Amino acid sequence: MSVTNLLDNWAEVRHFHPIDDKPHDPYKWAMSIDLDACIGCNACAVACYAENNLPVVGREKFQHGQVMHWMRIERYWNEDDREFPDQGAEFLPMMCQQCEAAPCETVCPVGATNHTQDGLNSQIYNRCIGSRYCSANCPYKVRYFNWYDYPTTDNVWPAEMNYQLNPDVTVRGKGVMEKCTFCVQRLRAAEVTAKGEGRIVREGEVQTACQQSCPTNAISFGNLVDPESRVYKQWKAQQVDLAKDEQEKDKQEGGSDxxxxxxxxxxxxxPSVMYLERVRESAV
Amino acid sequence: MHRYLRFPAMLACFLMAVTCHAATDQPLTTEDALGPQIQQPIEFPHYRHAGNRNPVDPTNSDPTKGGMEINCQYCHTYARRSLTAGIPPLQKCIGCHQNIPTVRDKPRIVELFKYWDAKKAIPWKKVHDLPDFVRFNHERHIKRFIEQQGRPVQEVCGYCHGQVKEMTTARRQKPITMGWCRSCHMKDHVVVVANKDGIPEGGTPLGKQDYWYTFQKPAEKRNAAGELTAKGPNDCWLCHK
Incomplete structure (x- = not known):
């Protein structure tokens, strides 16, 4: 460790969204979620609990806002003067959007949340000191803080459920922030396998837990750099560009269809997650 | 000391400390870094299995006069295909030793067969025990150094594990701290244009791309001799997740 190294590394760590000299290559993990296909069944949220060792906190702590669901289904009501307002329920799965210029990263006092080379917003539990500044700065409110030392203080994984804990994911301690990781343990395993074979990860080789469990295939996940991937095709077809803060299609008069x-x-x-707007009855 | 001198003095001390610190390239391996000597159920002689053959007469394969030069990966077989190197199952020991009657009555072998007859696994203790939030990947390092670059197995394992072939039961030889890992990953390693398979060495070989996972394209950085260099992966999420 020298001063030069320190300064070099700092500049690298704080490198933000892709620009011409350093494009994402060969990976940029991204997602697209079709809200028209989403039926709000919560299977993705459950899968996330199972995959990522999330504590089941119970009703009381939920009401205190101490719930740890990395993936949550937000519910909106679009009544539209319906005869039965319940028909107007709309769902939106919300998780960490893995922003390219993430507001959480710049404010972390200890550099516990950084950008990775493959376009993820990493969260390093053993580095986190629990200042909660990142959560305060997150516009999506998708960061969750461990107020308790699970499972020692609370029986969050009742008997035998502890056997289903995922050994590839740390069980987080008290006082650290956590959030959706795009199932980084799966991504890294796939990347390492691919790297050993001298190729890049193929489309469909790696799935996130939420994508895997979605009964309607509303979630697709993949490598945005790979033109063969479903995610790439969807982003392209919808004319959504990762590196823009306002899409060309939205600039035209009357918006876009x-x-x-x-x-x-x-x-x-x-953000690295694109949503496909629900097709409304009024528009059909 | 005068009050107005205090700050400049402190500053001078700080600068000196920084300069001295910058001069050291790599954390030193001290006696403290060796970790405790861990008592194993059987004092397994690594030197006998993995050690060099008789140095005086290399053609002499008499095990009493030297090691057997068994490849580390013969027993630690998971190293090349998973995160962990693994401890061989008892079957692996017996698989060879049931055919070696000459050492059958040695105290350690007698002990070994006691476990075998009792159908019990040997309760080996972990020596290189990383914290639970660290997931070091053996596979990646074996693939890179042994398979891609063709370096000798014992040398490659020795980067982190020391000269195990001279030990009985292994003892930690390197600090195995994050700073120590990074001291290697931070270096500008020379990118050899091609190895035996025509694959560029310094990052990973995907098409024309001679870097992978690193921020720095080798083309942007050259050492004094004008050779391309690249650093190892610099991503917290490779080990901590």
């Missing part, structure tokens, strides 16, 4: 959009794009966070 395309369904693809990213949440709070104008905050210039450059």
């Amino acid at each position: 395309l369904r693809g959009y990213r949440i709070l794009e104008d905050l210039r966070t450059y």
Whole structure:
């Protein structure tokens, strides 16, 4: 460790969304979620609990806002003067958007959340000191803080459920922040296998837990750099560009008929998740 | 000391400390880094299995006069295909030793067969025990150094594990701290244009791309001799997740 190294590394760590000299290559993990296909069944959230060792906190702590669901289904009501307002329920799966210029990264006092080379927003539990600044700065409110030392303080994995804990994922301790990782343990395993074979990860070789469990295939996940991937095709078809804070299609008069959009794009966070807007009855 | 001198003095001390620190290239391996000597159920002689053959007469394969030069990966077989190197199952020991009657009555072998007859696994203790939040990947390092670059197995394993072939039961030889890992990953390693398979060495070989996973393209960085260099992966999420 020398001063030069320190400064070099700092500049690298703080390198933000892709620019011409350093494009994402060969990986940029991204997602697209078709809200028209989403039926709000919560299977993705359950799968996330199982895959990522999330504690089941119970009703009381949920009401205190101490729930740890990395993947949550947000529910909105679009009543539209319906006869039965319940028909107007709309669902939106919300998880860490893995922003390219993430507001959480710049404010972490200890550099516990960084950008990885394959376009993920990493969260390093053993480095985190629990300042919660990242959560305060996150526009999507998808970061969750461990207020308790599970499972010692609370029986969050009742008998035998402890056997289903995923050994590839750390069980987080008290006082650290956590969030959706795009199932990084699976990504890394696939990347290492591919690297050993001298190729890149093929489309369909790696799935996130939420994608795997979605009964309607609303979630697709893959490598945005790979033109063969489903995610790439969807982003392309919807004319959503990762490196833009306002899409060309939205600039034209009257907007666009395309369904693809990213949440709070104008905050210039450059999120990696594209949503496909629900097709409304009124539009059909 | 005068009050107005205090700050400049402190500053001078700080600068000196920084300069001295910058001069050291790599964390030193001290006696403290060796870790405790761990008592194993059987004092397994690594030197006998993996050690060099008789140095005086290399053609002499008499095990009493030297090691057997068994490949580390014969027993630690998971190293090349998973995160962990693995401890061989008892079957592996017996698989050879049931055919070696000459050492059958040696105390350690007698002990070994006691476990075998009792159908019990040997409760080996972990020597290189990383914290639970660290997931070091053996496979990746074996693939790179042994398979891609063709370096000798014992040398490659020795980067982290020391000269195990001279030990009985293994003892930690390197600090195995994050700073120590990084001291290698931070170096500018020379990118050899091609290895035996025509694959560029310094990152990973995907098409024309001679870097992978690193921020720095080798083309942007050259050492004094004008050779391309690249650093190892610099990504927290490779080990901590």
